Amino acid sequence: MALDMIVMLQADLNMHSLPEGRKAQLTQLLSAAEIRIKKTGITPNLADASDCQLIVDYAAWMWRR
Numbered sequence: 001m002a003l004d005m006i007v008m009l010q011a012d013l014n015m016h017s018l019p020e021g022r023k024a025q026l027t028q029l030l031s032a033a034e035i036r037i038k039k040t041g042i043t044p045n046l047a048d049a050s051d052c053q054l055i056v057d058y059a060a061w062m063w064r065r
Contacts, residue, residue, distance in 0.1 A: 003052045005030050005059075012060040026059070033059035 009026050010018060018026070033055050037044055044051040 003046075003049060005052050005056050008052065008056045009059055009063075012056060013063060026063075029059045029062055030055060033062060 006023065006026055009030060010016075013026075015022070034044060037055060037058060044055055046052060
């Protein structure tokens with residue numbers, strides 16, 4: 001993956017340091033967001049910054065709801 005989506009998600013959620021358990025939780029959240037996006041028929045290109053941002057935004061929304 002060209003972009004570090006964990007770091008992007010961390011910044012979006014204003015989390016400056018993460019314990020390992022929280023990092024694993026955010027990784028799982030990113031995976032879930034990507035799967036949900038794929039279920040809509042969109043195939044994200046992880047080399048494209050805008051597609052990575054879409055996944056991060058969706059994961060952040062899932063975290064906040």
